[in-house]
Amino acid sequence: MDKPELADFLRSRRERLQPSHVGLPTGPRRRTPGLRREEVAQLAHISTEYYTRLEQARGPHPSRRVLAGIVRALRLSDAERDHLYHLAGEPPGPPPGPSREVRQSILDLIDRMPQAAAIVLDATYEVIAWNALAAALLEDFSALAPHERNLIRRHFLHPDPAQRHYGLSGEEVFGLFAAGHLRATAARYPNDPGIRALVDELANGSDEFARLWTSHQVRTARHLHKTIHHPVVGPITLNCDVLVVPEQDQHVVIFTAEPGSPSDQALQLLSVLGTQNMDIDT
Known part of the structure; x- marks a missing residue:
């Protein structure tokens, strides 16, 4: 175990994170970085x-x-993660979770698609x-805690049934897919406590x-075609394509509209409006 290197590594990783990255309030008088x-x-x-004591070696x-x-x-x-385990004198082993x-x-790919709304999902979705554009179409994810x-x-747990799938069509099919997808994910990561906790929360709630x-x-x-009833620009008909990133066990979901269609014009308007001045009950 390399205590000095471990201490330096922990401190450097802690200082790069902001409270908002982990769902914590920033609060006043924060004098230390991260x-x-x-x-x-x-x-x-x-x-x-x-x-x-770990950070102090x-x-x-x-x-x-x-x-x-x-x-x-x-x-x-x-x-x-592997580096941390090596510094602590432990073999890393397989990743414990997604x-x-x-x-x-x-990240560069989705940022270079200004006319498409794109999100990246981990194995638990x-x-x-x-x-x-995804933030304007669905919601401002940066304002949410990670979970x-x-x-x-x-x-499955949103209090408003009309908004649980962001008003997108095909919510029944998504529910079937989501439960099955999560079961397969749980089988791939049987030792991940976060997945077990999520399954328990959903089963109980x-x-x-x-x-x-x-x-x-x-x-x-x-469903590869969806309609969303957006509270600002009205109904938008979308193509939904899912790209798999197999080595990361992740999915890139891309929403586009037919070029020149009213839905395409609505997406263009959303790209200009962004998330500002939108009082969206999600």
């Missing part, structure tokens, strides 16, 4: 004293459970990246999900 130590400890489910050898908590708290990439690291080329960006959680979960259906067709 997250506070106590915030990281809270997110990792360890004591502040224990984490502080005087902590004990951390267990794999502690390392996994730190990986989640600091939003480490797969490469950073990757939330989005390749820079994918949490929105982990989006472009400006609130999960489309499956939103579909939604009779619909509980029924679909027990059906053991793991694959169904997805």
Whole structure:
């Protein structure tokens, strides 16, 4: 275990994160860059004293459970996770859960499509990246805590049935697909506590999900054409294409409209309006 290098690495990763990145309020009088130590400890489910000792190069050898908590708290990439384990003197082993690291080329791709709304989903269908038009079409994901960006959680637990699928058509088909998709994801990552917690939350909070979960259906067709009733620009008919990023176990969902159609004009208007002055009840 390389205590000095581990301490420096933890400190550098903590200082690059902002509270908004992990769903915490910024608050006044924040004099240190990035997250506070106590915030990281809270997110990792360890004591502040224990984490502080690690950053001061005087902590004990951390267990794999502690390392996994730190990986989640600091939003480490797969490469950073492996580096952390090596510094702690532990073999990395397989990733414990779905990757939330989005390749820079994918981020560049969705930003270079100003006439298409695009989101990137991890294996649990949490929105982990989006472009400006997607925020205007669906919602401003940056204003949400990470767990609130999960489309499956939103579909089954949203208090307003009309908004649980953002007003998009085909919500029944999505519900069937979502339950089956999550079951397949849980099978690929059997040791991921976040997935287990999500399944438990959905099963306890939604009779619909509980029924679909027990059906053991793991694959169904997805709607490739959708209509959304947007509160600002009205109904928009969209093509929905899903690109798979297999090495990351992620999906890029792209919404486009037929060129020159009224829906295309509505999307262009949304690209100008953005998320400003929109009071959207989502």
